Amino acid sequence: MIELVGLTKRYGEKLAVNNLTFTVRPGMVTGFLGPNGAGKSTTMRMMLGLDRPTAGDVRIDGIRYDRLRDPLRYIGALLDAKAVHGGRSAFNHLLCLAQSNGIPQRRVAEVLDTVGLTAVARKKAKGFSLGMGQRLGIAGALLGDPRILMFDEPVNGLDPEGIHWIRNLMKSLAAQGRTVFVSSHLMSEMALTADHLVVIGQGRLLADTSMADFIERNSRSYIRIRSPQRERLLDVLHDEGVTVIESGSGALEVDGGKAEQIGELVAQHQIVLHELSPQQASLEEAFMRLTAESVEYHAHADTPLEAPFEGRFEPRFERAPERQHWGEDWTRR
Amino acid sequence: MAATQVVRSEWTKIRSVASTVWTLSLAVVVTIALGMLITALSRHEFDRMSRQDRLTFDPTYISFAGMSLGQLAMIVFGVLVVSNEYSTGMIRTSLAAVPQRGTFLFSKIAVATGLALVVALATSFVAFFLGQAMLGAHRASIGDPHVLRAVIGGGIYMTLIAVFSMGVAAMLRSPMLSLGILMPFFFLISNILGNVDATKKIGRFLPDQAGSKIMQVVPRVGEDTAYGPWGGLGIMMLWAVAALAGGYVLLKKRDA
Numbered sequence: 001m002i003e004l005v006g007l008t009k010r011y012g013e014k015l016a017v018n019n020l021t022f023t024v025r026p027g028m029v030t031g032f033l034g035p036n037g038a039g040k041s042t043t044m045r046m047m048l049g050l051d052r053p054t055a056g057d058v059r060i061d062g063i064r065y066d067r068l069r070d071p072l073r074y075i076g077a078l079l080d081a082k083a084v085h086g087g088r089s090a091f092n093h094l095l096c097l098a099q100s101n102g103i104p105q106r107r108v109a110e111v112l113d114t115v116g117l118t119a120v121a122r123k124k125a126k127g128f129s130l131g132m133g134q135r136l137g138i139a140g141a142l143l144g145d146p147r148i149l150m151f152d153e154p155v156n157g158l159d160p161e162g163i164h165w166i167r168n169l170m171k172s173l174a175a176q177g178r179t180v181f182v183s184s185h186l187m188s189e190m191a192l193t194a195d196h197l198v199v200i201g202q203g204r205l206l207a208d209t210s211m212a213d214f215i216e217r218n219s220r221s222y223i224r225i226r227s228p229q230r231e232r233l234l235d236v237l238h239d240e241g242v243t244v245i246e247s248g249s250g251a252l253e254v255d256g257g258k259a260e261q262i263g264e265l266v267a268q269h270q271i272v273l274h275e276l277s278p279q280q281a282s283l284e285e286a287f288m289r290l291t292a293e294s295v296e297y298h299a300h301a302d303t304p305l306e307a308p309f310e311g312r313f314e315p316r317f318e319r320a321p322e323r324q325h326w327g328e329d330w331t332r333r
Numbered sequence: 334m335a336a337t338q339v340v341r342s343e344w345t346k347i348r349s350v351a352s353t354v355w356t357l358s359l360a361v362v363v364t365i366a367l368g369m370l371i372t373a374l375s376r377h378e379f380d381r382m383s384r385q386d387r388l389t390f391d392p393t394y395i396s397f398a399g400m401s402l403g404q405l406a407m408i409v410f411g412v413l414v415v416s417n418e419y420s421t422g423m424i425r426t427s428l429a430a431v432p433q434r435g436t437f438l439f440s441k442i443a444v445a446t447g448l449a450l451v452v453a454l455a456t457s458f459v460a461f462f463l464g465q466a467m468l469g470a471h472r473a474s475i476g477d478p479h480v481l482r483a484v485i486g487g488g489i490y491m492t493l494i495a496v497f498s499m500g501v502a503a504m505l506r507s508p509m510l511s512l513g514i515l516m517p518f519f520f521l522i523s524n525i526l527g528n529v530d531a532t533k534k535i536g537r538f539l540p541d542q543a544g545s546k547i548m549q550v551v552p553r554v555g556e557d558t559a560y561g562p563w564g565g566l567g568i569m570m571l572w573a574v575a576a577l578a579g580g581y582v583l584l585k586k587r588d589a
Contacts, residue, residue: 049432050425051588066432070338077429083422085350092349100342100430102335140426 001026001179002047002075002148006056009042009203016042018203019056024181026147029174031194031211032183035291039203040183041079044152048077060148070101075148076141081133081157086126090117090136093125094143103144111139130157138166148179155189167193187287191215201291218286223259225252226275227266236269237262251275339431339440347414347444356410357448360491361456364403368460371398372467379471391551392473393483396464400487400548401520403456404494404541407449408515411498414445415580416508428589438584442499442577449495454488461487479550479562486547486566493569494519497540500576504583544569 002024009017017039024030034040045051047058049065060068060075068074084093094108112118115135120128125136134157141149151170155163170193174180184190190197190211197214199207207214222245227233230250237244237254242262245253254262259278266273347353375395379387418424431437461484465472473480502511519541527536536542537558546558546565560568 045425045588048425048429050428068432071432072430079425079429080422083424083426085346085417085421085423087350087352087417088346089349092345096342096345096349097426097430099345100339100427102338 001061002150002181003059003062004043004047004056005059007043007046007053007058008055009039009046009051010054016203017046017053020200020203020205021056022198022205022208024148024179024198025196026179027174027177028195029170029180029182029193030196030198031190032181032198032200033187033190033287034183034185034200034206036185038185038200038291040185040200041152042203043200044077044079044150044183047150048075048079050079070103070144072097072101072103072144072146074144074146075150076144076146077150077152078134078137078141078154079150079152081130081137084125084133084136087124089122089124090128090139091121093136094139097140098143101144107143107145111142114142115139131159131162134158134162134166138169146178149173149181151180151182153183153185155184187284191283199287199290206290214286215283218281218290219283220281220286221256222279222281223254223257223262224275224277224279225254225262225273226250227252227271227273229271232269233266233271236265236271240265253279336436336440339436340444342431343441343444346441347448350417352413352417353410353448356406356413357452360403360406360410361452361459363406364397364399364456364491365460365463367399367402368396368464369399369467372396372464376468376471389551389553390471391549392465392468392471393461393477393480393550394548396461396468397457397483397487397548399460400491400545404491404519405516407453407491407495408498408519409512410449411445411495412502412508412511412515414441415499415502416506416511419506420508424589434584435581438503438581442496445499446492446496450488450492453491453495454485456491457484457487473550477550482562483548483550486562489566490544490547490569493544493566493573494541496573497569497576500573500578500580503580504576538568540569540572543572 004020004022007017007020008015020043032040032043042051046053047060047065049058058065060071063074065071065075088096090112091108094111095105097103098105098108109118109121112121115138117132117135117139120132125133128136134154138151138154141151149170151166154166154170158166170180170182174195182193194211196210197207198205209217224247225233230252233252234244237252242254242257245255247253259276263273263276266276372392372395375390379390382390418427427437428434431440461475461480465474475481475484498511498515501515502508505511505514523536523539523541526532526539527542529536543560543565546560547562549562558565
């Protein structure tokens with residue numbers, strides 16, 4: 001279990017990570033989602049004690065990272081596949097990590113086998129492709145057989161087979177009861193692997209929810225209708241008590257209805273339709289709207305927020321009252 | 334986190350990169366070869382020297398002449414041992430494995446210093462004996478007064494050059510910046526400061542000038558230094574300790 005409490009990192013004027021509080025639980029894959037530059041990597045570096053938080057705290061099973069005895073046995077992390085001395089062989093790279101944490105040497109061969117690098121174990125890491133580098137980084141994370149695993153953008157640079165492999169690996173690690181925390185900037189990737197979602201934008205927590213909940217909340221289904229008899233159609237739908245949203249390009253959108261019902265209704269009134277199609281907003285879209293709002297919110301903090309999707313989407317986060325400093329907010333709470 | 338684990342790990346690191354082998358080999362070869370060349374030339378020069386020069390001729394010291402160049406390879410060794418963690422990004426992996434930054438840094442320095450000391454002592458002895466062989470009739474013997482001190486001191490001197498470089502690299506992180514400062518400093522600036530009258534007094538307290546006093550057996554005419562051979566080595570050691578302390582403080586404070 002990883003617990004973050006009020007974690008904050010400030011670089012000069014810029015708040016890279018802003019008062020993050022959430023818990024990563026065992027037995028599931030927790031996706032850490034946010035656009036590039038949202039503060040995911042900074043957060044992960046602070047979780048490993050590499051960067052010092054400006055405020056707040058991270059606990060690994062209740063202990064501060066730098067108080068862990070042999071930390072690789074508690075938590076294994078892949079932060080950056082290039083964080084390797086290129087002149088050192090894969091075997092020696094893993095060996096020096098194992099020795100520093102008192103991990104027996106046979107584990108090196110085991111994890112090399114797990115990630116499929118046994119054949120190149122004695123080759124220098126600088127000759128490795130990005131995908132092989134990722135695998136070496138994952139081998140390092142698995143070395144201490146830790147209960148907690150952390151991966152920063154693990155599928156970057158992997159081929160389809162590699163992506164498939166890492167998805168299955170993460171799922172099986174979680175199924176063994178381990179805590180798996182994985183970052184990505186792609187919602188579609190998370191939708192396939194994560195059971196739980198933590199979404200951040202501009203360093204702030206935007207959502208902390210189960211994947212199923214997020215899908216239910218954010219994947220809006222609606223019916224798109226286009227008709228040359230638009231005014232009549234609107235009257236008919238209005239009389240039936242159907243709420244209609246007029247979207248651009250003259251189409252109408254009906255939330256949560258069934259295409260069959262609407263088709264029968266307009267047939268009764270003999271209205272010509274050019275289109276009657278059920279639509280599903282993608283999760284990617286939902287994620288982009290969620291994070292775009294956070295960007296917008298920051299850019300126009302003093303003007304009323306224009307939220308075109310307000311009401312339809314209910315992002316699960318509390319907004320701080322406007323014109324108030326964020327730091328003040330959490331110290332008061 | 335047991336320090337012995339980290340020391341073993343650092344030993345694996347240092348023995349598994351090529352730069353260790355080539356920097357140390359270069360230090361050995363250059364120091365010995367240049368020492369032999371200069372002693373051989375001195376032997377031929379000896380008969381043409383002035384009387385005063387002959388009186389102050391120091392066969393031990395001259396056999397270490399190759400160190401002026403060989404120490405540059407030691408600087409590269411010291412700098413690379415520390416800064417390659419930063420230039421490769423390995424530092425993040427290393428500090429995630431060993432979050433106790435003091436244990437990490439000083440285990441690394443201990444391993445690198447131990448290795449440098451073994452290599453430098455061997456180099457010093459070989460440079461001495463081969464140099465004396467070149468000097469023929471003008472040679473010194475290892476049993477002569479102060480000679481053994483000078484030979485062992487030569488090995489410690491080269492080791493401390495490497496340790497000082499490790500400290501500087503721990504502060505600066507970048508290998509290019511560290512080498513760009515250390516190389517010209519030890520090759521040029523220190524010599525200039527030590528030979529210009531106005532700066533001579535300060536120059537004598539620079540690490541290399543103070544430290545190299547240990548290798549002198551025959552005192553130079555008109556030289557009045559404020560410290561003896563061991564005092565000089567002590568001054569050099571203080572420089573190295575200061576550099577390491579600076580490196581440690583910065584490593585503690587900085588984000589990796």
